[in-house]
Amino acid sequence: xxxxxxxxxxxxxxxxxxxxxxxxxxxxxxxxxxxxxxxxxxxxxxxxxxxxxxxxxxxxxxxxxxxxx
Amino acid sequence: xxxxxxxxxxxxxxxxxxxxxxxxxxxxxxxxxxxxxxxxxxxxxxxxxxxxxxxxxxxxxxxxxxxxxxxxxxxxx
Amino acid sequence: xxxxxxxxxxxxxxxxxxxxxxxxxxxxxxxxxxxxxxxxxxxxxxxxxxxxxxxxxxxxxxxxxxxxxxxxxxxxxxxxxxxxxxxxxxxxxxxxxxxxxxxxxxxxxxxxxxxxxxxxxxxxxxxxxxxxxxxxxxxxxxxxxxxxxxxxxxxxxxxxxxxxxxxxxxxxxxxxxxxxxxxxxxxxxxxxxxxxxxxxxxxxxxxxxxxxxxxxxxxxxxxxxxxxxxxxxxxxxxxxxxxxxxxxxxxxxxxxxxxxxxxxxxxxx
Numbered sequence: 434x435x436x437x438x439x440x441x442x443x444x445x446x447x448x449x450x451x452x453x454x455x456x457x458x459x460x461x462x463x464x465x466x467x468x469x470x471x472x473x474x475x476x477x478x479x480x481x482x483x484x485x486x487x488x489x490x491x492x493x494x495x496x497x498x499x500x501x502x
Numbered sequence: 503x504x505x506x507x508x509x510x511x512x513x514x515x516x517x518x519x520x521x522x523x524x525x526x527x528x529x530x531x532x533x534x535x536x537x538x539x540x541x542x543x544x545x546x547x548x549x550x551x552x553x554x555x556x557x558x559x560x561x562x563x564x565x566x567x568x569x570x571x572x573x574x575x576x577x578x579x
Numbered sequence: 580x581x582x583x584x585x586x587x588x589x590x591x592x593x594x595x596x597x598x599x600x601x602x603x604x605x606x607x608x609x610x611x612x613x614x615x616x617x618x619x620x621x622x623x624x625x626x627x628x629x630x631x632x633x634x635x636x637x638x639x640x641x642x643x644x645x646x647x648x649x650x651x652x653x654x655x656x657x658x659x660x661x662x663x664x665x666x667x668x669x670x671x672x673x674x675x676x677x678x679x680x681x682x683x684x685x686x687x688x689x690x691x692x693x694x695x696x697x698x699x700x701x702x703x704x705x706x707x708x709x710x711x712x713x714x715x716x717x718x719x720x721x722x723x724x725x726x727x728x729x730x731x732x733x734x735x736x737x738x739x740x741x742x743x744x745x746x747x748x749x750x751x752x753x754x755x756x757x758x759x760x761x762x763x764x765x766x767x768x769x770x771x772x773x774x775x776x777x778x779x780x781x782x783x784x785x786x787x788x789x790x791x792x793x794x795x796x797x798x799x800x801x802x803x804x805x806x807x808x809x810x811x812x813x814x815x816x817x818x819x820x821x822x823x824x825x826x827x828x829x830x831x832x833x834x835x836x837x838x839x840x841x842x843x844x845x846x847x848x
Contacts, residue, residue: 497731530601
């Protein structure tokens with residue numbers, strides 16, 4: 434199946450959860466990312482129980498703290 | 503012509519783009535439909551200013567060639 | 580209000596723009612903007628807003644100019660080392676454009692003072708470097724019904740969104756600050772100096788668009804860029820009706836100071 438991750442398609446065989454997708458994409462600290470699936474935010478507690486389906490669109494949004502120093 | 507000119511400005515020797523800026527400033531003081539008379543130099547000024555004014559939705563209703571300068575009547579859009 | 584000949588000249592390149600014109604420039608001249616943080620983001624923001632003629636600029640920062648700032652905080656110059664950032668910034672703004680009224684607040688924004696700080700301003704800009712301040716600015720602006728621009732940068736990345744009342748806020752995206760030290764701040768992770776300019780000028784452009792009322796603000800959108808690939812991405816956001824601060828039944832109704840990472844407290848020396 435094809436999933437659009439941060440605007441680019443990725444191919445997967447079989448089922449994949451949000452947690453697994455984060456790991457596959459080398460997200461360093463999964464706790465520190467906000468995940469938007471088809472326009473809705475996924476609660477962090479539900480990352481491992483949320484499975485993705487073909488043509489899903491998912492965005493990883495990271496905390497960016499800099500600006501002043 | 504008996505036109506009701508609300509305001510008149512002389513932009514002789516004022517080059518681009520300040521002549522356009524000053525025309526816009528003068529138009530800002532008028533109501534829609536009122537007339538502004540502008541004196542513009544030949545060359546770049548008369549080529550550019552009326553065209554830019556038309557782009558912004560104003561109407562150029564008369565252009566009179568006075569030799570070195572042109573007298574242009576603009577209706578605020 | 581009628582612009583002087585000097586103003587017509589100074590702002591001629593704005594006035595020529597169909598979407599700005601005399602009317603738009605007058606709105607900018609009447610604008611009141613509060614910039615929180617006179618650092619990497621605040622520097623280009625203040626410079627461009629001063630040049631653009633934003634009538635009143637407030638700057639909040641408790642820090643002093645340090646040699647390590649100069650790589651990206653372009654409003655501060657080498658001779659300013661040791662000077663309060665708000666003073667250094669005010670001096671540059673006045674040199675660029677003497678017409679600007681500058682208010683300086685030489686302290687950190689906190690839960691106690693932020694509501695008073697933002698009160699007199701039309702638009703608030705987050706140019707801070709820590710999550711405590713970012714959440715505080717968000718919550719205070721949402722509660723006061725003030726529009727603001729959020730900005731964050733790190734390494735080669737930047738992100739920004741504009742909030743206007745009734746639309747998605749920072750907390751709709753990021754529910755609460757990450758645990759202390761879980762996410763590096765610039766002082767730990769580094770940042771390419773020009774990134775601050777890229778993001779800060781986007782925030783400055785949003786501010787000017789807000790005043791002239793033309794175009795589409797980054798409302799309900801998060802703009803994310805990476806300068807290594809030089810890619811830009813827009814993520815559509817929806818206001819979260821369960822958002823703890825802007826939702827229908829907000830659970831956050833008072834402002835709090837989150838604990839900050841130790842390195843962020845440098846300014847309080």
